[in-house]
Amino acid sequence: MLAKIFLELTEFSWFRRIAWKPIYNHLAKQFPYDDWVFMNYGYEPADPAERPELDASDEPDRYPLQLYHFLATRTEIKDKTMLEVGSGRGGGASYIARYLKPEQITGMDIANHAVEFAGKRHQSPNLRYVTGNAEAIPFGDESFDVVINVESSHAYGSVERFFSEVRRVLRPGGYFLITDMRDPKNLASFEETLLASGLQMASKEVISERVVQAIELEDDLKRARIRKQIPARYVKFFEEFGGVKGSQIDKDLRSGSLVYFWYVMRKV
Ligand SMILES: C[S@@+](CC[C@H](N)C(=O)[O-])C[C@H]1O[C@@H](n2cnc3c(N)ncnc32)[C@H](O)[C@@H]1O
Numbered sequence: 063m064l065a066k067i068f069l070e071l072t073e074f075s076w077f078r079r080i081a082w083k084p085i086y087n088h089l090a091k092q093f094p095y096d097d098w099v100f101m102n103y104g105y106e107p108a109d110p111a112e113r114p115e116l117d118a119s120d121e122p123d124r125y126p127l128q129l130y131h132f133l134a135t136r137t138e139i140k141d142k143t144m145l146e147v148g149s150g151r152g153g154g155a156s157y158i159a160r161y162l163k164p165e166q167i168t169g170m171d172i173a174n175h176a177v178e179f180a181g182k183r184h185q186s187p188n189l190r191y192v193t194g195n196a197e198a199i200p201f202g203d204e205s206f207d208v209v210i211n212v213e214s215s216h217a218y219g220s221v222e223r224f225f226s227e228v229r230r231v232l233r234p235g236g237y238f239l240i241t242d243m244r245d246p247k248n249l250a251s252f253e254e255t256l257l258a259s260g261l262q263m264a265s266k267e268v269i270s271e272r273v274v275q276a277i278e279l280e281d282d283l284k285r286a287r288i289r290k291q292i293p294a295r296y297v298k299f300f301e302e303f304g305g306v307k308g309s310q311i312d313k314d315l316r317s318g319s320l321v322y323f324w325y326v327m328r329k330v
Pocket of ligand 1: 082087102150170172195211212217
């Protein structure tokens with residue numbers, strides 16, 4: 063019942079603005095586990111031969127990390143200057159810094175405790191984390207070649223303001239890579255808002271099936287991790303939040319009542 067009320071309230075921008083930051087801050091403070099560095103539902107390519115090779119230490123995070131890998135490699139990022147908006151516990155920016163070698167990647171998140179956690183947990187010479195709001199990005203005009211955004215935009219008060227900020231901080235010719243999910247009835251207006259920002263669409267794809275497959279493949283590991291780390295009274299909540307097989311998110315992505323997508327946009 064409470065979960066249903068919460069979800070209904072997230073339809074309102076004022077509620078999204080006040081609700082998400084304390085939740086992600088609380089999670090970072092209360093559960094500062096070093097091996098929990100991603101908070102997305104993952105991705106598995108249709109052709110397993112396309113899977114990236116990983117160091118053994120990154121293997122347990124294969125599926126959430128692959129969401130970053132396959133989105134980030136939609137454009138050339140080697141030696142580029144990158145910003146991640148909504149970097150969470152920092153695993154995605156760290157993967158990009160270490161494997162895909164941009165000149166610099168800055169992970170930015172509104173939840174300051176998540177930013178502190180990420181800064182302590184991940185180190186690479188071309189990586190840093192800062193606190194900041196997607197609706198008022200704390201960087202000057204034309205500061206970045208690429209902006210990436212993974213499973214975060216659904217939490218923003220105004221995506222219109224976010225897209226306008228992305229356009230402002232991107233250099234001409236720069237790329238905006240975004241992946242997230244929406245109720246299909248809101249997808250057309252999401253795309254209209256994206257195009258109204260003045261960014262040009264290079265490509266888009268619905269990836270729900272790929273995400274569902276990742277949920278399926280990661281299920282045993284995800285459940286085992288939750289049971290090992292989380293006090294018994296919170297296990298049910300974390301299984302829902304983490305999207306185990308059979309959770310509402312899994313059902314909605316399978317039935318099509320939620321659509322997972324990515325867009326590659328360019329500032330011309
Ligand atoms: C589902 S998590 C995804 C984190 C990360 N991208 C990943 O895949 O592991 C969503 C993240 O968006 C962040 N977020 C929510 N609202 C934000 C805002 N207005 N500005 C920046 N980050 C925000 C949250 O604090 C949270 O860390």
